[in-house]
Amino acid sequence: MGILIENNTKVLVQGITGRDGSFHASSMLEYGTRVVGGVTPGKGGQEVHGLPVFNTVARAVAATGADCSVIFVPARFATAALREAADSGIGLIVCITEGVPVLEMIANYYYIRQKGARLIGPNCPGLINPGKSKVGIMPGHIHKPGGIGVISRSGTLTYEVVYNLTLAGLGQSTCIGIGGDPVIGTGYIDLLELFEKDPDTQGVVIIGEIGGEDEEQAAEYIRREVGKPVVAFISGRTAPPGKRMGHAGAIISGGKGTAEAKVKAFQEAGVPVADRPDRIPELIKEKLGS
Amino acid sequence: MKIHEYQARELLAAYGVPVPPGRVARRAAEAARIAEEIGLPVVIKAQVLVGGRGKAGGVKLAHSVAEVRQAAAKILNLTIKDIPVQAVLVAKAVDIRKEYYLSVTVDRANKMAVFIVSASGGVDIEELAVKEPEKILKSYIDPLRGPDDRQLRRFMSAAFPKALLDQAVETAGQLYRLLIDKDCSLVEINPYAQIDETTLIAADAKINFDDNGLPKHAEVEAMRTEEEYSREEIEAKEAGLSFVSLDGDIGCIVNGAGLAMATMDLIKLFGGRPANFLDVGGSSSPQKVLTALQLLTRNRDLKAILINIFGGITRCDDIAKGILIAREQIDLPVPLVIRLIGTNEKEGRALLEQAGLEAASEMTAAVKKVLERAKAGV
Numbered sequence: 001m002g003i004l005i006e007n008n009t010k011v012l013v014q015g016i017t018g019r020d021g022s023f024h025a026s027s028m029l030e031y032g033t034r035v036v037g038g039v040t041p042g043k044g045g046q047e048v049h050g051l052p053v054f055n056t057v058a059r060a061v062a063a064t065g066a067d068c069s070v071i072f073v074p075a076r077f078a079t080a081a082l083r084e085a086a087d088s089g090i091g092l093i094v095c096i097t098e099g100v101p102v103l104e105m106i107a108n109y110y111y112i113r114q115k116g117a118r119l120i121g122p123n124c125p126g127l128i129n130p131g132k133s134k135v136g137i138m139p140g141h142i143h144k145p146g147g148i149g150v151i152s153r154s155g156t157l158t159y160e161v162v163y164n165l166t167l168a169g170l171g172q173s174t175c176i177g178i179g180g181d182p183v184i185g186t187g188y189i190d191l192l193e194l195f196e197k198d199p200d201t202q203g204v205v206i207i208g209e210i211g212g213e214d215e216e217q218a219a220e221y222i223r224r225e226v227g228k229p230v231v232a233f234i235s236g237r238t239a240p241p242g243k244r245m246g247h248a249g250a251i252i253s254g255g256k257g258t259a260e261a262k263v264k265a266f267q268e269a270g271v272p273v274a275d276r277p278d279r280i281p282e283l284i285k286e287k288l289g290s
Numbered sequence: 291m292k293i294h295e296y297q298a299r300e301l302l303a304a305y306g307v308p309v310p311p312g313r314v315a316r317r318a319a320e321a322a323r324i325a326e327e328i329g330l331p332v333v334i335k336a337q338v339l340v341g342g343r344g345k346a347g348g349v350k351l352a353h354s355v356a357e358v359r360q361a362a363a364k365i366l367n368l369t370i371k372d373i374p375v376q377a378v379l380v381a382k383a384v385d386i387r388k389e390y391y392l393s394v395t396v397d398r399a400n401k402m403a404v405f406i407v408s409a410s411g412g413v414d415i416e417e418l419a420v421k422e423p424e425k426i427l428k429s430y431i432d433p434l435r436g437p438d439d440r441q442l443r444r445f446m447s448a449a450f451p452k453a454l455l456d457q458a459v460e461t462a463g464q465l466y467r468l469l470i471d472k473d474c475s476l477v478e479i480n481p482y483a484q485i486d487e488t489t490l491i492a493a494d495a496k497i498n499f500d501d502n503g504l505p506k507h508a509e510v511e512a513m514r515t516e517e518e519y520s521r522e523e524i525e526a527k528e529a530g531l532s533f534v535s536l537d538g539d540i541g542c543i544v545n546g547a548g549l550a551m552a553t554m555d556l557i558k559l560f561g562g563r564p565a566n567f568l569d570v571g572g573s574s575s576p577q578k579v580l581t582a583l584q585l586l587t588r589n590r591d592l593k594a595i596l597i598n599i600f601g602g603i604t605r606c607d608d609i610a611k612g613i614l615i616a617r618e619q620i621d622l623p624v625p626l627v628i629r630l631i632g633t634n635e636k637e638g639r640a641l642l643e644q645a646g647l648e649a650a651s652e653m654t655a656a657v658k659k660v661l662e663r664a665k666a667g668v
Contacts, residue, residue, distance in 0.1 A: 106401050159549075255416075
């Protein structure tokens with residue numbers, strides 16, 4: 001099982017003729033993802049890695065039956081690409097693109113929701129159901145099928161944590177990078193709800209960071225609604241206030257969004273917080289054992 | 291991105307919001323000329339991006355041209371929170387009867403833009419939110435349709451009396467248009483001053499922009515003031531690196547913002563102090579590693595450098611090449627510890643080994659090692 005994607009998920013790559021789109025289309029194919037085609041306006045009829053390229057998402061969906069799309073287009077085209085995917089009946093839209101303006105994302109968020117689609121990202125590494133399907137840019141080989149769900153605002157830090165989980169013999173059911181922007185399509189709570197229902201997921205690791213109050217809200221939700229063991233890690237304990245730490249969303253402003261507040265919220269909700277990434281496996285093992 | 295008050299005023303005026311007459315001056319004589327032109331009395335206000343300029347003596351009222359010259363000279367000599375004042379706004383002093391607050395901002399938690407108003411303006415709104423939250427009113431804006439006129443009017447009538455309501459509603463609409471047009475993260479008028487029976491005016495203004503929106507708006511980017519970032523931060527940005535200076539002595543070069551923060555945290559956990567946040571970004575070329583090392587080694591407090599790479603899009607061999615080029619071009623004054631893992635790890639390690647360098651594969655071990663070597667100095 002796992003959540004959101006599986007063996008049969010049919011994936012389109014929007015921006016497949018670009019450098020990143022083309023590279024990751026090939027890496028997803030290698031991993032075994034069922035990539036069925038790509039979209040680049042004006043390049044319909046071409047082929048990339050043996051995959052058909054279409055001018056529009058609508059045509060691509062009609063020809064391939066794709067139900068998921070992963071977006072690699074430059075930031076200035078992201079809103080058009082997202083809306084086109086939602087208009088064409090794509091159910092799961094994964095936006096890797098970084099740098100989409102927040103106000104555009106706010107409007108996109110409601111637009112996509114109205115169409116009944118789900119958005120992961122933007123500014124995210126995508127998601128992987130180990131051994132089944134990879135829709136994103138993460139290195140596939142560090143993952144291993146298993147029972148841990150991973151939700152993270154970060155990219156490489158997620159790889160670090162997954163690597164440690166795999167080393168400790170803890171495979172993953174699904175790992176989702178939700179994105180480092182202030183406004184994202186799918187948050188911790190949406191995914192906690194799905195993991196709670198997923199029979200293959202035994203426990204969940206949350207990798208949060210400074211900025212916003214999503215971790216605090218997730219902690220409150222876990223306290224009320226989540227029965228499965230959850231552990232967390234928060235990065236940015238040494239980040240100074242008022243400075244954006246790489247991710248657009250990683251900023252402490254007006255005294256809000258500090259690592260201390262997030263750690264405290266999780267601990268009060270009974271969620272142990274690891275003080276370093278390589279301690280996460282032992283914490284989740286303890287929780288699973290109890 | 292932040293801009294100065296005088297720039298914010300110009301933008302507001304361009305959207306139809308009334309502001310007191312005034313202009314920016316960089317010399318006392320210029321300030322005096324502006325005062326003569328717009329008429330006395332005037333307020334002279336330091337143009338710095340940090341808050342608390344009033345308390346620091348950066349705002350003065352002047353009734354004569356001589357006073358203007360004197361006050362402007364004094365303010366232009368000030369340093370407010372380490373920022374030397376380089377410009378002053380000279381604006382016509384208005385007779386304020388009552389101070390309101392009006393802003394539109396992005397509420398990330400609710401994923402909507404929101405109008406914020408208060409009949410108790412003039413004070414720090416964040417402070418007011420803590421002390422007297424009931425005095426702050428909020429109205430969320432439909433992200434697909436924009437503000438609803440009737441609803442907005444009803445909402446604003448809770449803070450503004452009838453005689454001011456039309457104007458306040460109109461201004462709110464103008465602020466929202468500015469927010470959307472220019473991808474702002476905040477458009478704030480505080481105080482939003484009542485100067486007679488029926489007139490409101492923007493006595494002070496603050497506008498912040500979403501950095502992600504800047505590529506769309508060259509005219510906004512052109513307003514950038516260097517004051518917001520250190521010289522290193524600006525150079526890093528131009529090189530495609532994300533960099534923040536901190537006050538420690540262990541330099542870090544990491545790929546990915548989350549991992550970069552986690553690396554800093556781990557340094558602190560083991561008793562060290564990180565000198566910086568530095569994310570080399572996704573597709574990092576050897577050149578980026580070279581630039582990063584050049585930036586870091588300018589710091590005189592630096593005791594050691596840690597390069598922590600978990601290759602995904604970033605390829606370990608590119609990083610290794612960058613390190614080797616840097617070793618030829620710059621004399622590294624401090625010990626360097628490298629951790630390499632992920633995409634093209636074998637190739638990267640082979641390159642380093644040929645040059646007599648070794649790389650750790652675990653992050654915790656690498657952090658411990660860099661702290662030891664910083665202590666030993668070799």
